[in-house]
Amino acid sequence: MAIVERPTALPELPPGAAVTPRPLGVFTRPQSTTGWRSWLTTIDHKRIGIMYGAAAMFFFLLGGVEALFIRAQLAAPGQALYSADLYNQLFTMHGVTMIFLVVIPLGAAFMNYLMPLQIGARDVAFPRLNAFSLWLFLGGGLFLNSSWFLGGGANGGWFAYAPNTGVVFSPGHGMDFYALGLQMTGIASLAGAINLVVTVLNMRAPGMTLMKMPVFTWMGLVTQLLLVFALPVISVALFLLTFDRLFDANFFNVSAGADPLLWEHLFWIFGHPEVYILILPAFGIVSEIIPVFSRKPIFGYPFMVFSGIAIGFMGWGVWAHHMFASGMGPISVAAFSLSTMFIAVPTGVKILNWMATMWGGKLSFTTPMLFAIGLVTMFTIGGLSGVTHAVAPADTQQTDTYYIVAHFHYVLFGGALMGFLGGMYFWWPKVFGFKLSDKIGKWHFWLILIGFNLTFGPMHILGLQGMPRRMHTYIADYGFELWNMVATIGSFLIAAAMLVFVANILVSWRAHRLNPVSPGPDPWDARSLEWMVQSPPPAYNFDPVPTVSHLDEFWHRKYQENADGKVVRVATGAEAAQPGDSTDVHLPSPSYWPLVLAIALPIIAYGLIFNLGIAAAGGLLVIAAGFGFGYEPSDDPESHHGPHGNGHGDGHAQLGDGHEAGAGSEGEPEAGTAGAAGGETEPVGVASTASATDEPATDAEGSTDG
Amino acid sequence: MADTALHGPVAGEAEHDMASHATSTGISNEKLAMWVFLGSDCLLFGALISTYLLLRHRSISGPVELRDPAHIFDIPFTSVSSFVLLFSSLTMALAVGAIHRGDVRRCRTFLMTTALLGSVFIGGQVYEFTSFVKEGLGYTTNILGSAFYTLTGFHGVHVSVGIMFLMAMFVMSLRGKLGPDRAETVEIFGLYWHFVDIVWILIFTIVYLIP
Numbered sequence: 001m002a003i004v005e006r007p008t009a010l011p012e013l014p015p016g017a018a019v020t021p022r023p024l025g026v027f028t029r030p031q032s033t034t035g036w037r038s039w040l041t042t043i044d045h046k047r048i049g050i051m052y053g054a055a056a057m058f059f060f061l062l063g064g065v066e067a068l069f070i071r072a073q074l075a076a077p078g079q080a081l082y083s084a085d086l087y088n089q090l091f092t093m094h095g096v097t098m099i100f101l102v103v104i105p106l107g108a109a110f111m112n113y114l115m116p117l118q119i120g121a122r123d124v125a126f127p128r129l130n131a132f133s134l135w136l137f138l139g140g141g142l143f144l145n146s147s148w149f150l151g152g153g154a155n156g157g158w159f160a161y162a163p164n165t166g167v168v169f170s171p172g173h174g175m176d177f178y179a180l181g182l183q184m185t186g187i188a189s190l191a192g193a194i195n196l197v198v199t200v201l202n203m204r205a206p207g208m209t210l211m212k213m214p215v216f217t218w219m220g221l222v223t224q225l226l227l228v229f230a231l232p233v234i235s236v237a238l239f240l241l242t243f244d245r246l247f248d249a250n251f252f253n254v255s256a257g258a259d260p261l262l263w264e265h266l267f268w269i270f271g272h273p274e275v276y277i278l279i280l281p282a283f284g285i286v287s288e289i290i291p292v293f294s295r296k297p298i299f300g301y302p303f304m305v306f307s308g309i310a311i312g313f314m315g316w317g318v319w320a321h322h323m324f325a326s327g328m329g330p331i332s333v334a335a336f337s338l339s340t341m342f343i344a345v346p347t348g349v350k351i352l353n354w355m356a357t358m359w360g361g362k363l364s365f366t367t368p369m370l371f372a373i374g375l376v377t378m379f380t381i382g383g384l385s386g387v388t389h390a391v392a393p394a395d396t397q398q399t400d401t402y403y404i405v406a407h408f409h410y411v412l413f414g415g416a417l418m419g420f421l422g423g424m425y426f427w428w429p430k431v432f433g434f435k436l437s438d439k440i441g442k443w444h445f446w447l448i449l450i451g452f453n454l455t456f457g458p459m460h461i462l463g464l465q466g467m468p469r470r471m472h473t474y475i476a477d478y479g480f481e482l483w484n485m486v487a488t489i490g491s492f493l494i495a496a497a498m499l500v501f502v503a504n505i506l507v508s509w510r511a512h513r514l515n516p517v518s519p520g521p522d523p524w525d526a527r528s529l530e531w532m533v534q535s536p537p538p539a540y541n542f543d544p545v546p547t548v549s550h551l552d553e554f555w556h557r558k559y560q561e562n563a564d565g566k567v568v569r570v571a572t573g574a575e576a577a578q579p580g581d582s583t584d585v586h587l588p589s590p591s592y593w594p595l596v597l598a599i600a601l602p603i604i605a606y607g608l609i610f611n612l613g614i615a616a617a618g619g620l621l622v623i624a625a626g627f628g629f630g631y632e633p634s635d636d637p638e639s640h641h642g643p644h645g646n647g648h649g650d651g652h653a654q655l656g657d658g659h660e661a662g663a664g665s666e667g668e669p670e671a672g673t674a675g676a677a678g679g680e681t682e683p684v685g686v687a688s689t690a691s692a693t694d695e696p697a698t699d700a701e702g703s704t705d706g
Numbered sequence: 707m708a709d710t711a712l713h714g715p716v717a718g719e720a721e722h723d724m725a726s727h728a729t730s731t732g733i734s735n736e737k738l739a740m741w742v743f744l745g746s747d748c749l750l751f752g753a754l755i756s757t758y759l760l761l762r763h764r765s766i767s768g769p770v771e772l773r774d775p776a777h778i779f780d781i782p783f784t785s786v787s788s789f790v791l792l793f794s795s796l797t798m799a800l801a802v803g804a805i806h807r808g809d810v811r812r813c814r815t816f817l818m819t820t821a822l823l824g825s826v827f828i829g830g831q832v833y834e835f836t837s838f839v840k841e842g843l844g845y846t847t848n849i850l851g852s853a854f855y856t857l858t859g860f861h862g863v864h865v866s867v868g869i870m871f872l873m874a875m876f877v878m879s880l881r882g883k884l885g886p887d888r889a890e891t892v893e894i895f896g897l898y899w900h901f902v903d904i905v906w907i908l909i910f911t912i913v914y915l916i917p
Contacts (some may be wrong), residue, residue, distance in 0.1 A: 037874060125735040126735070127738065155841070190746060194739050194743055195739070197742050198735050198738045198739045199737075201731050201737055201738060202730050202731055202733070202735050202737075203729065203730065204730045208730075220765065227751050228742055228745060229745065229746060230745070230749075232746050232749040232750035232752075233749055233750075233752075233753045235750060236753035236754055236757065236787060237753070240757065240856070243852070243856060244852075246843065247845065247846070248845075248846040249846060249856070250846065250849040250851070251757070251761070251849070251852055251853070251856075253767075253849070255766075256767040256849045257761075257764040257766035257848075258764070258766050258849055259760060259761070259764065260756065266753060269753075288841035446745070493802075537870070623870075627874070691750050705793045
């Protein structure tokens with residue numbers, strides 16, 4: 001039972017709840033809801049989502065600066081702005097940062113923020129575990145980047161082919177940081193994925209069947225399931241590499257008989273589902289944006305959903321197309337060629353459905369819509385060059401050239417990142433309570449579109465001309481000069497475009513501060529449940545939880561067929577939205593333990609590299625924090641519901657008694673026991689009671705509006 | 707408010723809200739999370755077992771007699787410790803049954819028995835590892851050593867974590883904090899314990915029995 005219905009004002013507590021104001025005598029339960037400390041201890045999925053996004057944008061800055069260094073070095077032939085070794089570190093850390101610390105967490109940011117809202121839930125299934133995921137991701141990312149100051153970054157490419165990344169060929173600690181850092185972000189993603197899968201499957205609002213879920217939530221669910229099954233494989237690969245490097249194991253030691261293909265297979269069995277982990281959230285975002293600005297429902301909703309599921313399944317059967325040049329044999333090559341061609345089909349279905357959604361719609365080209373169309377077009381280019389990789393002979397020629405670099409930047413930058421930027425413009429008013437300027441936003445879009453195509457378009461040509469990737473420099477007179485210079489100019493244009501984005505945020509925020517105009521709950525006349533709450537949403541999201549009867553439920557609350565069968569507006573967004581003035585929703589309490597547990601793991605990782613004694617201390621801290629985490633009730637019984645009402649005592653006690661009687665027989669797994677037993681399980685203590693005083697008010701409002 | 711007119715009174719929604727402690731699937735969040743986690747763990751062991759299968763006959767370094775797994779394993783000894791571990795699944799199931807019947811004392815006894823049997827298994831593993839090392843097969847001796855110790859070691863860590871949780875539940879039970887209202891906690895842990903045992907059946911078959 002996720003939502004523990006418990007009388008908040010009752011003096012006696014269920015047996016076994018470790019109820020002390022200072023659980024385990026270590027921490028006083030944090031109480032504040034404002035100030036920096038409240039962000040450290042928050043377990044609100046919306047704040048966690050915002051912090052995921054902010055952290056990802058910070059890492060985006062790092063990865064972007066690394067990219068600019070790379071492009072500066074390659075601007076002209078024969079340059080030596082810095083050493084080849086540093087170049088290796090830069091392109092490796094650029095790739096690792098952008099994939100693991102930018103695109104995955106940006107997806108996590110949107111999914112954390114939006115999925116509970118879109119399914120009509122008050123929070124995720126395990127809010128403290130959610131906070132743990134965030135902090136461990138941040139810890140892993142900072143750990144990885146701290147390698148710059150501790151002997152140099154990873155230098156073996158983002159896919160880190162062993163044995164090239166063994167101690168023999170990659171001395172120094174860069175690859176240790178890579179293996180351990182990604183291990184931690186992987187654990188963080190796995191915890192987050194289990195959390196969100198359970199949330200979507202278990203915490204949907206009444207009436208919200210799976211096929212009434214918004215496409216974004218569907219794509220999020222597929223993404224999280226891919227993470228659940230893909231991450232353990234990379235975990236194993238990283239463990240083997242770590243053991244090889246730190247404890248002299250022989251997994252990738254060819255002189256002991258190792259098979260170099262082992263790493264490639266393990267990595268790409270994770271790595272190809274990973275590609276869909278990166279893109280599917282952006283597909284979901286676009287599937288939300290395009291219908292809103294086309295004034296039409298999404299075309300072929302079940303096809304959208306099932307093509308997403310099909311991508312999720314087929315994504316497991318194509319990994320070896322990354323390995324056509326490895327000499328794995330003609331039968332494998334033929335099989336993976338075919339499966340790679342087939343997986344283009346469900347992706348193509350999505351592209352066509354977006355176009356069909358726009359077809360005949362009343363299009364309005366706002367900034368989010370422009371980014372969405374940018375994704376559709378740019379991803380299509382990247383998808384087409386991807387299909388060329390399915391042709392094994394051509395792929396053998398393209399392997400390790402700039403053609404590959406062009407391809408994956410078209411799908412990851414032109415695809416995923418465009419989608420995320422569009423999503424930011426789209427949901428910004430919902431999250432922060434003010435709109436970003438559409439005018440500056442359009443500058444942002446066009447600059448980034450031009451810069452992006454200038455940067456990565458020419459790389460197709462360079463690649464087909466034979467320019468190898470991961471090379472520190474190139475010789476003049478190979479015909480690489482012009483397009484490399486164009487690409488470098490383009491990359492600085494992208495940087496300028498991102499500065500425009502930052503300027504947009506600052507300008508729009510200032511304008512909002514000087515003249516606060518609320519965008520209202522529904523600034524775009526949108527369709528799904530997150531627009532039914534105020535902007536920014538109250539901490540408890542919904543009160544009461546809506547009953548869902550349609551796909552695009554919120555739209556159906558605004559528009560109805562009249563007697564003539566014509567669809568007419570029956571309510572404005574503001575009327576159909578919830579007022580967000582509830583005072584009696586009891587939310588689970590914030591906690592220090594997720595942060596403590598997350599800090600303990602990087603300590604182990606540093607210890608493994610530098611001093612095993614530190615690792616042992618970190619291990620003890622993990623065990624202690626694990627027990628602290630487990631024994632702490634998710635719901636602080638001493639708290640008086642944070643800022644929410646103390647004035648409803650009577651009503652609470654009454655309703656609460658009923659709950660207790662109803663739930664008592666089944667038993668309520670409290671955080672303490674469930675957490676201790678399951679290790680990663682934790683119930684959400686959300687005790688909700690519909691206040692008797694609220695209902696007449698809303699009814700009255702309804703009658704005046706009706 | 708428009709939705710009151712269209713979708714019944716708000717009070718109706720509030721009723722649903724109160725009933726929403728029942729999850730959409732009818733399975734509790736904790737149990738579903740455990741199932742999803744175990745699904746994920748399948749891939750962890752899948753990758754480790756595949757690695758072992760790929761590497762076990764590939765050793766070309768170190769002493770020749772230590773390159774063939776069949777020469778090293780003591781199958782009767784490992785069979786006994788495997789039986790002990792499998793027997794602990796029975797006591798775990800009895801613990802779950804006891805707590806569902808409300809028999810807290812018996813549940814506590816069976817939890818302790820399960821923990822002891824698990825510890826016997828881990829003790830057997832420690833003995834086995836030390837005897838292999840004495841025979842000369844260390845972690846870094848050859849590729850077989852690396853693959854064998856890593857695979858069985860990961861399983862051993864899973865069992866050890868399980869023993870820790872068993873002890874934690876035992877202490878909670880002593881303090882009266884593991885009553886019948888928490889039967890599901892024991893049950894969810896049982897899922898984990900049985901999974902770890904099933905994985906051992908696979909490992910024992912693949913690593914020890916199949917030549």
